[in-house]
Amino acid sequence: MEKPELLAPAGSFEKAKVAFLYGADAVYCGTGALSLRSRAEVDNDDLAKTIEYAHSIGKKVYAAINIYAPDEMYSEIERQVAMLNKLAVDAIIVSDGGVIDTIKELAPDIPIHVSTQANSLSAHTARFWYKNGASRIILSREMNKEQIKNLIQNIPQGLETEIFIHGAICWAYSGRCYLSDFLANRNANLGDCAQSCRWAYNIYIEEKNNPGNMMPIEEDTNGTYVLSSKDLCLVKSIPEIVEMGVTSLKxxxxLKSEYYVASVVNAYRNAIDDYINDKDNYDYTKYLKELEKVKTRGLTEFFFQDKNNKDFQEFDGKQYNPDYEYGAQVLEYNEDKSIIKIGNKLTVGDKMEIIIPNKINVEEFTINKMWDTETDEEVDTVNPGKLGQSVKIHLPIKCEQGWMIRRKK
Ligand code: SF4
Incomplete structure (x- = not known):
């Protein structure tokens, strides 16, 4: 059993740095408008910086070109592949056979990871992709643990596997969806999903013999969210996932914030490491408690434990706002007055928590005093954008640049 890779999202260089700081082994990001989050694309300078930085600390970067591309997009794809080759990216994430062929031709040394968008559900499909040049298969989210185990046991040894362990899931079959295209003219398969499944809908029924008498169907006073899914969370199942030998946990x-990335990566980093170091005493509740401190749409194990699970629909359509929110990020630590970048309104008396990389226990403290960064005068309240983006406070423990601080609401 090898320790799996922890793979985090990086919509920007700053997010990549935060992900690495909190324990990610690798990050994935987009390229131009050619991945399935075209609104979260890092520009090429950002990508070059991310790759250079990652390699300098022994980590990896995967770039996504996982759209289903019509012919007219291939000149741009060729340009991006050549650029990624020059930057020595660690792998390209792809869905489309045509894009795979292009990579094999222009950049044969770059490993190919087949995107979850390709909906690989079986060892048969995995072997097909392996024969066609893939080094890793990102499995379909719709698989349960028995299917994943069976797949891993029936693929060539050199073929890696990756599964999603946390985050949003599609109402449709992992992105094979035209809802957003139809309702918002934004094509999910070209990376521009408007998340139409999260919207509230008015639904009516009309009795055939009584046309025009439209009777509304409503779930409750929160609205009618028939298409919205909860968020995936497999922290409880980390022991099984590690034991079955999945290569990478994604x-x-x-599109999520640096605060979100720090909180979620830190929880899973600790969960994986703690399980590997002490297999008999894995207690998922402490990691779940941390994951529940960031916004979710409700959490579900989806089909991982039970293919018949029906508990993945988020009927409220709400983001569950926990009792915590982003507070600040450490810019400069000093024993008496540290400088922090403000992420939300902060007031003397606020209760805060420092998220410590590689530790699941946070450091709690109360803001007793704050000082203006420029004038050093005491201030009671600061708002992002008013006193500038930073303020001085006393931190109770030695912190490093980039550490995240959350605020109790
Ligand atoms: S609209 Fe919803 S189900 Fe469809 S691709 Fe977008 S996120 Fe997935």
């Missing part, structure tokens, strides 16, 4: 969310 967190969804290239």
């Amino acid at each position: 967190i969804e969310g290239r």
Whole structure:
């Protein structure tokens, strides 16, 4: 049993740095408008910086070109593949056979990871992709644990597997969906999903013999969210996932904030390491408690434990706002007055928690005093954008640049 890779989203260089700081082994990001989160694309300078930085600390970067591409997009695809080859990216994530062929031709040394968008569900499909040049298969989210185990046991030894362990899931079959295209003219298969499944819908029935008498169907006073899914969370099942030998565990969310990335990566980093170090005493509740401190749509194990699970629909359509929110990020630690970048309104008396990389226990403290960064005068309240983006406070423990601080609401 090898230690699996923890793979985090990186919608920007800053997010990649936060992901690595909190324990990600690798990050994935987009390229131009050619991945399935075209609104979360890092520009090429950002991508070059991310790759250079990752390699300098022994980590990896995977770039996604996982759209289903019509012919007219291939000149741009060729340009991006050549650029990624020059930057020595660690792999390209792809769905489309035509794009795979292009990579094999222009950049034969770059490993190919077949995207979850390709809906690989079986060892048969995995072997097909392996014969066609893939080094890793990102499995379909719709598989349960028995199917994953069976697949791993029936694929060539050199073929890696990756599964999603946390984040948003599609109402449709992993992105094979035209809802957004139909309702918002934004094509999910070209990376521009408007997340139409999260919207509230008015639904009516009309009795055939009584046309025009439209009777509304409503779930409750929150609205009618018949298409919205909860978020995937497999922290409880980390022991089984590690034991079955999945190569890489992926967190969804290239559009999510740095605070989200730090919180989720840290929880899973600790969960994986703690399980490997002490297999008999894995207690998922402490990691789940941390995951529940960031916004979710409700959490579900989806089909991992039970293919008949029906508990993945988020009927409220709400983001569950926990009792915590992003507070600040450490810019400069000093024993008496540290400088922090403000992420939300902060007031003297606020209760805060420092998220410590590679530790699941946070450091709690109360803000007793704050000082203006420029004038050093005491201030009671700061808002992002008013006193500038930073303020000085006393931190109770030695912190490093980039550490995240959350605020109790
Ligand atoms: S609209 Fe919803 S189900 Fe469809 S691709 Fe977008 S996120 Fe997935």
